[in-house]
Amino acid sequence: MNKRLLALLSVMVIVGGACSPAATQAPAATGGAASQPAATTAQESATITVWARNYTVEEGRIQPWAPDPKSAFEAAHPGVTVNLAEGVGSTDQFNRIELSRAGAVEDKPDIFQLDNIWLGQFVDEGITANLDSYYANWADKSDIVPAYANSTIVKGSQNAVWFYSDIRLMVWNKDVFKAAGLDPEKGPATWDELFADAAAIKAKVPGVSPVEFPASSEESTVDRFYSYLYMTGSNILNADNTKAAFNDAGGQKALQLYVDLVKQGYTPKAVLGETADDNIAHVFSGKAGIMLATVGDGLGSLPDGFDVTKFQSTIGAALPPLCTGCQPASTAGGWMLAINADSPNKDLAWDYITRVTDGKNMVPFEVDRTRIPVRTSGLAEADAFKADPYFAQEAEAAKVAHFPPFIAKYTDMIEILWTGMQKAINGDLSTKDALDEAATKVDTLLAP
Amino acid sequence: MVRGAFGRATPWLLLALPLLVMFLFLFLPYLLTFFYSTTGATIGRLFNVPQVGLKNFQTVLSEDAPSFISVIAITAIFTMGTLLGSLALGTGLALALHTVSAGVRSALLAVYLIPWVISAVIIGYTWRLIYDPAIGLANSVLGMVGIGPVDWLTEQGIALSALVVANVWAGYGIVLLVVSGALANVPPNIILAGQVDGASYARIVRRVILPAIRPTFLLAALVALVSGLNTFDLIYAMTRGGPLYHTETMALEMYRLTATKGNIGQGAAVTVILFTISLALAVGYVLIWRRENRKWT
Numbered sequence: 001m002n003k004r005l006l007a008l009l010s011v012m013v014i015v016g017g018a019c020s021p022a023a024t025q026a027p028a029a030t031g032g033a034a035s036q037p038a039a040t041t042a043q044e045s046a047t048i049t050v051w052a053r054n055y056t057v058e059e060g061r062i063q064p065w066a067p068d069p070k071s072a073f074e075a076a077h078p079g080v081t082v083n084l085a086e087g088v089g090s091t092d093q094f095n096r097i098e099l100s101r102a103g104a105v106e107d108k109p110d111i112f113q114l115d116n117i118w119l120g121q122f123v124d125e126g127i128t129a130n131l132d133s134y135y136a137n138w139a140d141k142s143d144i145v146p147a148y149a150n151s152t153i154v155k156g157s158q159n160a161v162w163f164y165s166d167i168r169l170m171v172w173n174k175d176v177f178k179a180a181g182l183d184p185e186k187g188p189a190t191w192d193e194l195f196a197d198a199a200a201i202k203a204k205v206p207g208v209s210p211v212e213f214p215a216s217s218e219e220s221t222v223d224r225f226y227s228y229l230y231m232t233g234s235n236i237l238n239a240d241n242t243k244a245a246f247n248d249a250g251g252q253k254a255l256q257l258y259v260d261l262v263k264q265g266y267t268p269k270a271v272l273g274e275t276a277d278d279n280i281a282h283v284f285s286g287k288a289g290i291m292l293a294t295v296g297d298g299l300g301s302l303p304d305g306f307d308v309t310k311f312q313s314t315i316g317a318a319l320p321p322l323c324t325g326c327q328p329a330s331t332a333g334g335w336m337l338a339i340n341a342d343s344p345n346k347d348l349a350w351d352y353i354t355r356v357t358d359g360k361n362m363v364p365f366e367v368d369r370t371r372i373p374v375r376t377s378g379l380a381e382a383d384a385f386k387a388d389p390y391f392a393q394e395a396e397a398a399k400v401a402h403f404p405p406f407i408a409k410y411t412d413m414i415e416i417l418w419t420g421m422q423k424a425i426n427g428d429l430s431t432k433d434a435l436d437e438a439a440t441k442v443d444t445l446l447a448p
Numbered sequence: 449m450v451r452g453a454f455g456r457a458t459p460w461l462l463l464a465l466p467l468l469v470m471f472l473f474l475f476l477p478y479l480l481t482f483f484y485s486t487t488g489a490t491i492g493r494l495f496n497v498p499q500v501g502l503k504n505f506q507t508v509l510s511e512d513a514p515s516f517i518s519v520i521a522i523t524a525i526f527t528m529g530t531l532l533g534s535l536a537l538g539t540g541l542a543l544a545l546h547t548v549s550a551g552v553r554s555a556l557l558a559v560y561l562i563p564w565v566i567s568a569v570i571i572g573y574t575w576r577l578i579y580d581p582a583i584g585l586a587n588s589v590l591g592m593v594g595i596g597p598v599d600w601l602t603e604q605g606i607a608l609s610a611l612v613v614a615n616v617w618a619g620y621g622i623v624l625l626v627v628s629g630a631l632a633n634v635p636p637n638i639i640l641a642g643q644v645d646g647a648s649y650a651r652i653v654r655r656v657i658l659p660a661i662r663p664t665f666l667l668a669a670l671v672a673l674v675s676g677l678n679t680f681d682l683i684y685a686m687t688r689g690g691p692l693y694h695t696e697t698m699a700l701e702m703y704r705l706t707a708t709k710g711n712i713g714q715g716a717a718v719t720v721i722l723f724t725i726s727l728a729l730a731v732g733y734v735l736i737w738r739r740e741n742r743k744w745t
Binding site for chain 2: 098415416
C-alpha cells in the first residue's frame with residue numbers, strides 16, 4: 001500500500017507541476033488589485049472606486065487624481081468617497097477589467113483607465129457605459145482637441161474621456177553624435193541623413209549600435225513603427241477598418257527601412273529581442289546612437305543619475321526623419337477614462353472624471369511625465385511645459401499624429417503584424433511577402 | 449473492536465486534510481482546465497460559456513504561427529538540454545564536494561545552492577542582462593578575447609542554448625542536493641574496496657558510486673525533466689518566447705493563449721496536452737522506479 005500511495009503522490013506532484021502555469025499563473029497576476037468593495041447603490045454614502053495605471057497613483061509624484069480633485073469632489077458630495085485602488089501595469093489593467101466583467105473577481109470599478117487601443121474591444125464587449133447624454137450637457141467638451149474628442153466615438157457614441165496623450169519622437173544621444181563627428185544638436189531629418197549619421201557612428205564609435213528600434217514580440221514593436229508607415233501615406237487598415245492596408249507600397253517602403261538598417265549593419269539583429277524600454281535604455285547609456293521613435297522625448301523615463309539639465313545635454317529629440325516625397329507624421333497613443341457599464345454611480349463617476357481631466361488640473365502631471373495635453377486649455381499652458389526641453393517638438397508632432405485603429409481585435413491584429421515585421425527583419429521573407437502574408441491573416445481575422 | 453476500527457481508519461483520518469487540500473488546489477483546477485478546454489471561454493467570458501467540443505484542440509494543433517510541432521520540438525530540446533545540463537553539473541559538483549571534508553562541503557554546498565533559491569524571474573532578468581548584445585557581460589568577455597558580439601537571444605539555435613544554460617544554472621541545485629544526500633549514504637567500505645583494488649577515482653565513480661545511487665539519480669533526473677518541461681518564468685523574462693516564436697515552449701504557449709490573447713479555451717487545451725505528456729512521464733517514472741526498487745530490495 002505504501003508503494004502505491006507513494007506512486008500516487010508522485011504522479012500527482014509531477015502532473016501538478018505540469019498544470020500550474022496555465023491554471024494559476026495568468027489569473028494570479030491580475031487578481032486582487034483593488035482593495036475596497038465596489039460602490040454602493042445609495043449615492044449619499046457611496047464609494048467611487050477608480051482603477052488607474054500604477055504611475056498615475058505613484059506616491060511622492062504628482063497625481064492627477066488627488067489631492068485637489070478628490071477633496072473638491074468629496075466636499076461637493078458629502079458622504080461620497082473616492083477609492084483610488086492600487087495602480088497596476090498595462091497588461092494587468094487590461095486583465096483585471098476583463099476579469100471583473102467576467103465576474104471572476106469581486107471588485108468592480110466605477111471608473112477605469114484604459115489604453116486607447118482597448119476602446120474598440122471594450123465597447124464591443126459592453127464594458128464601457130455610453131456617455132452620449134453626459135457629453136451632450138458638458139460645457140468642457142469643446143475644450144478637447146477635436147481629433148481626440150472624435151476618437152472616443154465608437155459605433156456612433158461617446159464611450160470615454162481622454163485623460164492624457166503621448167506622442168512619438170525620434171531621439172539621439174548627443175555624446176555619441178559628438179564622438180562620431182556629427183552636430184549633436186541636429187538629428188537626422190531625412191532617411192538619407194539617417195543612413196549617413198548611422199554610417200558615421202558605425203565608423204567612428206565602435207561598440208555602439210548606430211540605430212535601434214523595438215522588434216520583439218510585443219506592442220511597442222508596431223507602435224514605434226507606425227510613424228514611418230504613416231509618413232509614406234500608408235495606413236494600418238482601410239477606411240472602414242475591415243481590411244489590412246499596411247502591405248501597400250508605402251508600408252513596404254517603411255518596413256524596408258528597418259530591413260535595410262539591419263542589413264547594412266546599422267541596427268543589430270538583436271533588436272528582434274528588444275522592447276522599446278531596452279532601446280531607450282541603450283540611448284541613455286550611450287550604447288545606441290539613435291532610436292527611431294520613443295514616447296515623447298524620453299524625459300518621462302529618466303534613468304537614475306539624470307536630471308532635466310543632464311537630459312537636455314545628453315539627449316536630442318525631433319520628429320521622425322522623412323523619406324523622399326513623404327509627409328511628416330507621428331503616432332499618438334494615450335490613456336482614457338471610462339465608466340463601468342455596471343456602475344450604479346455613473347453620475348458621480350462622471351462628475352469626478354470631469355474634475356480630474358480638467359485641462360489645468362492635468363498640466364502638472366503632464367509636465368512631470370512628459371505627456372501631451374488633450375485639452376486646448378492645457379496646451380495653452382506653454383510656460384508650464386518649459387520644464388520639458390523638447391515640448392515644442394512634441395507639440396509639432398501632435399499636429400501630424402495619427403491614432404492606431406480602435407478596433408475590437410486590435411491586440412490579435414498587432415501580433416500578426418509584428419510577426420510579419422520580424423520575418424522581414426530576420427530575412428525569412430521579403431518585406432512584400434511578409435506584409436502580404438500578415439495582411440491575409442488580418443483580413444481573415446477581421447472578416448465578419 | 450472499536451480500537452481496531454479506529455486504528456484502521458487512522459491513516460485515512462490523517463490523510464483527510466491533505467486530500468482535501470489536494471482536491472481543492474490540484475484536482476479541482478484539473479477538472480476546470482479539462483472543462484474549459486472544451487469551451488469557447490475567454491478572459492472576459494468565464495461563465496455560461498459555449499461548448500465547442502474538440503475545436504480548441506484542432507485550432508491549437510493546426511495553428512501555423514507558431515506551429516504546434518515546432519512548439520513541441522522547442523519544448524523537447526529545451527527540456528532535454530535542461531535535464532542533461534542539470535544532471536551533469538549537479539552530479540559533477542556533488543561528486544567533487546564528496547571528495548572534500550564535511551565542513552568545507554557544507555559551506556560550499558550552501559554557496560552552490562544559491563541559484564536554486566533565487567526566483568527564476570530574477571535569474572531570467574540577470575541572464576538577459578548578461579546576454580544583452582550592447583551592454584552584456586557575455587559579449588564583453590568575448591570581446592576581451594577578440595571575438596565579435598553574438599546576438600545571444602535572437603538567433604534560434606543560440607537563443608535556445610542560451611536559455612538552457614540559464615535554466616541549468618537556475619536548476620542544477622536540486623540535482624546537487626539530491627545526489628549529495630545519496631552520496632552521503634554510499635557505504636564507505638565499497639569505495640575503500642575499490643581503492644584497495646587500485647581503481648582510479650573516475651572508475652570508482654562509474655563502477656561503484658553511480659550504480660549505488662541509481663534510484664536517487666533517477667529521481668533527480670525526473671525532477672530536472674519536469675522542471676525543464678514546465679519552465680515558464682525564466683523564458684518569459686528572457687525572451688517571451690520570441691523572436692518569431694523561436695523559443696516558445698508549451699508553457700509559454702499556454703500563457704500566450706491564456707493571458708496575452710485571453711483565449712482561455714485554447715490555453716486550457718494546451719494545458720491538457722502538456723498534462724497528458726507529464727502524466728505519461730510520471731507513469732513511466734513509477735514503472736521504472738518500481739522495477740529499480742525490486743532490484744535493490
